[in-house]
Amino acid sequence: MTESLIVPGDRLDIKSENIILGPGFYVDPKTDEILPTNAGILEVSQKQNKTVYVIDSKSKTYIPKTNDFVIGIITGTFGELYKVGLSEFTQAAQMSVYAFPNASKKNRPHLKVGDVIYARVLSAERDIEVELECIDPTTGKEGGFGQLEDGYLFTVNLAYARYLLFNENAEILTELVKKCKFELAVGCNGRIWIKSETVKTTITCVKIIEESQNWSKQDIPKKLKEVWAAFN
Amino acid sequence: MVLPEYQTSLLNKVDGSSTISIGEVKVICSVTGPIEAKPRQELPTQCAIEVNIRPEVGVGSTREKNMEDKLRVVLNGTINKFQYPRQLIQVHLHIISKSQATENNLKDLHACINGAYLALIDANISLLSSFLSTYAVINDDRLIFNPTSEQIQSSISHHLVCFDIKSGRADELLFVDSVGEFTEGELMTVLDQSIEEIESMNKIVRKTITEKVSRDYIWKY
Numbered sequence: 001m002t003e004s005l006i007v008p009g010d011r012l013d014i015k016s017e018n019i020i021l022g023p024g025f026y027v028d029p030k031t032d033e034i035l036p037t038n039a040g041i042l043e044v045s046q047k048q049n050k051t052v053y054v055i056d057s058k059s060k061t062y063i064p065k066t067n068d069f070v071i072g073i074i075t076g077t078f079g080e081l082y083k084v085g086l087s088e089f090t091q092a093a094q095m096s097v098y099a100f101p102n103a104s105k106k107n108r109p110h111l112k113v114g115d116v117i118y119a120r121v122l123s124a125e126r127d128i129e130v131e132l133e134c135i136d137p138t139t140g141k142e143g144g145f146g147q148l149e150d151g152y153l154f155t156v157n158l159a160y161a162r163y164l165l166f167n168e169n170a171e172i173l174t175e176l177v178k179k180c181k182f183e184l185a186v187g188c189n190g191r192i193w194i195k196s197e198t199v200k201t202t203i204t205c206v207k208i209i210e211e212s213q214n215w216s217k218q219d220i221p222k223k224l225k226e227v228w229a230a231f232n
Numbered sequence: 233m234v235l236p237e238y239q240t241s242l243l244n245k246v247d248g249s250s251t252i253s254i255g256e257v258k259v260i261c262s263v264t265g266p267i268e269a270k271p272r273q274e275l276p277t278q279c280a281i282e283v284n285i286r287p288e289v290g291v292g293s294t295r296e297k298n299m300e301d302k303l304r305v306v307l308n309g310t311i312n313k314f315q316y317p318r319q320l321i322q323v324h325l326h327i328i329s330k331s332q333a334t335e336n337n338l339k340d341l342h343a344c345i346n347g348a349y350l351a352l353i354d355a356n357i358s359l360l361s362s363f364l365s366t367y368a369v370i371n372d373d374r375l376i377f378n379p380t381s382e383q384i385q386s387s388i389s390h391h392l393v394c395f396d397i398k399s400g401r402a403d404e405l406l407f408v409d410s411v412g413e414f415t416e417g418e419l420m421t422v423l424d425q426s427i428e429e430i431e432s433m434n435k436i437v438r439k440t441i442t443e444k445v446s447r448d449y450i451w452k453y
Binding site for chain 2: 056063091213
C-alpha cells in the first residue's frame with residue numbers, strides 16, 4: 001500500500017493524452033502540469049481506451065458533483081423552490097418542487113422544513129447553486145428517490161459512505177442483515193438513513209455501522225457480535 | 233536533538249486535526265473547510281483563509297497575531313485556493329504548552345506550521361505542495377536544529393525556515409524568519425542545512441501520513 005500513497009507535491013508520470021483525471025488532481029493552468037493535491041491512495045483503471053486516475057482520500061466536508069446520490073434535509077421553502085442542506089456549514093442546494101415524478105401545479109409534493117429526502121445532484125457548477133432532483137433520469141420515474149419517512153439519520157466519513165453505496169455486498173451490510181431487518185439509504189454526502197422494526201435495533205445498527213469505519217474486513221463478524229451483544 | 237511527535241484525526245467535530253509535540257512545545261490544530269464564508273471574507277475566485285492562534289492561557293495578544301500573519305504567508309502559498317471559490321478554510325491552533333524560551337516565538341511557530349500541514353492533509357484540503365519547517369539556532373558558532381530551551385536561551389541567532397516539498401525534495405523557500413545577530417553567510421548555511429533537515433523530517437512525516445491513510449481505509453482491506 002505504501003507504493004500507492006500519494007501526498008501533495010509528488011511528481012507523477014502521467015501523460016496528458018487519453019486520460020481522465022478524477023478527484024485529487026489539479027492541472028496548473030500555466031504549465032499544464034498535472035499535480036496531485038490530496039494525500040491518499042492512487043487508483044488507476046481503464047475505461048473506454050482511457051486511463052482513469054483517482055486519488056481516493058478520506059474527508060468529512062462534502063463537495064457536490066453531478067450525478068451523486070445524496071441525502072438532504074429541507075431547510076426552507078421559497079415559492080417553487082426547496083432549500084436543501086447537504087452538509088453542515090455549507091451553502092444549501094436548491095430543488096424545484098417540480099423535480100419529482102408526475103409533479104404539476106396541482107399535484108406537487110408537500111415537504112416541510114426538517115424532512116429528509118434522497119435525491120440526485122442534477123447540476124453542480126462551481127459558480128452557481130447546486131441543484132437536486134428526485135427523478136431517475138433513465139426512466140423518468142421515482143427510482144428510489146423521494147422523501148425518506150421516519151427512520152434515523154447519521155453520518156460517516158465520505159470515503160466509507162461511497163464504499164457502502166457502490167458495493168451492494170459490503171461485508172458489514174451482509175453480516176448485519178443476518179441479525180435484523182432494515183431499510184438503508186446511503187448518500188455520497190456521508191449521510192446514512194436507516195429504518196428498522198424497533199428503536200433498539202435501529203440504534204444498534206447505527207452504532208455498528210459507525211464503529212465499522214474502524215474495523216478491518218476480517219474483524220467484522222467478531223466485532224459485530226460484540227457490539228450486538230452489548231445492546232441486546 | 234528532539235524529534236517531533238505527530239498525531240492526526242483526534243478531533244471528530246472538525247474536518248481535520250493534528251497535534252504535534254516538539255520538545256516541550258505542544259500544539260493542537262484543527263482545520264474546517266471548505267465552508268460557507270461570511271460576506272466580508274468572501275473572495276470571488278478563490279477561498280479565504282482564516283488563521284486563529286490561541287495561547288495556552290487567556291486570549292490572544294499581539295504575539296499570537298504576529299504568528300498568525302506569518303503562518304498565513306505559508307498557507308497562502310500552498311493551499312490550492314482556486315479549487316474553492318467563495319469558500320472559507322479555517323485553521324485554528326491552540327498552543328497547549330509553549331516554549332520555555334520566551335525571547336521569541338519561533339519555536340511555537342515552527343510547531344504551528346508543521347501542525348497546520350498535518351491538519352490540512354487530514355482535512356483533505358487541496359494543496360499545491362507539501363511543506364515543512366525547521367527551527368535552528370547558532371550557538372557558539374555551531375548550528376543546532378531543534379534546540380532545547382537552554383540552547384535557545386544561550387544562542388545569538390534564531391532561524392525558522394519553511395520549504396515546500398515536491399517529490400520528497402525541498403524545492404522552493406516559502407518562508408524564513410530570523411532573530412538575533414548573524415551574517416549573510418551564516419543565513420545561507422542555515423538555508424543549505426535546512427534542506428537536508430527538512431528532507432529527513434519529511435520521511436518521518438510521510439510515515440505518519442501513511443499510517444493515517446491506512447487507518448482511514450482499514451475497512452477496505
